Amino acid sequence: MDEKVAVFRKEHFNAAHRLHNPHWSEEKNGQVFGKCNNPNYHGHNYELIVKLVGYPDKETGYLMDMKNLSTLIKKEVLEKLDHKNLNLDVKEFKNLNPTAENIAKVIYQILRGHIQEDIALAIRLYETERNFVEYPA
Numbered sequence: 001m002d003e004k005v006a007v008f009r010k011e012h013f014n015a016a017h018r019l020h021n022p023h024w025s026e027e028k029n030g031q032v033f034g035k036c037n038n039p040n041y042h043g044h045n046y047e048l049i050v051k052l053v054g055y056p057d058k059e060t061g062y063l064m065d066m067k068n069l070s071t072l073i074k075k076e077v078l079e080k081l082d083h084k085n086l087n088l089d090v091k092e093f094k095n096l097n098p099t100a101e102n103i104a105k106v107i108y109q110i111l112r113g114h115i116q117e118d119i120a121l122a123i124r125l126y127e128t129e130r131n132f133v134e135y136p137a
Contacts, residue, residue, distance in 0.1 A: 006053045009069050013082035016043040017098040020087075041085060046103075047126035048077070050111065054119035063119065076110050100127040104135040 018041045019033040029037045036042065050073060056063045084090055086098040092106045104125040115121055126132040 009050045011048045016041040017086040049124040051122040100133045104133045
């Protein structure tokens with residue numbers, strides 16, 4: 001009997017950002033985003049977990065070769081985000097506030113086009129040890 005399995009790949013990247021809504025006053029941005037609105041930016045050591053769920057291939061036993069998943073994440077996500085200022089260096093955040101929620105959604109969108117449609121994809125992103133998001137929920 002075929003049964004679904006989940007596989008996970010954990011990666012790490014560092015990035016700076018500023019949470020800011022350009023349609024608001026500096027005062028309102030400060031009230032809503034606090035220290036995260038620092039005009040000189042601030043950084044995080046992000047932990048990324050990519051989860052795939054589906055049926056393993058009958059011939060290989062793999063849902064996806066983990067080496068291939070690692071290479072994909074490094075090429076498509078880490079090279080784009082690691083040691084970058086998300087607001088200034090990453091086109092996806094030119095008009096999108098780089099909250100953890102939005103970063104997770106962007107990572108999902110980047111990877112979704114590279115993973116078979118019949119394999120479910122989920123992103124878990126830790127901004128701190130205690131604060132993390134999952135997409136999709």
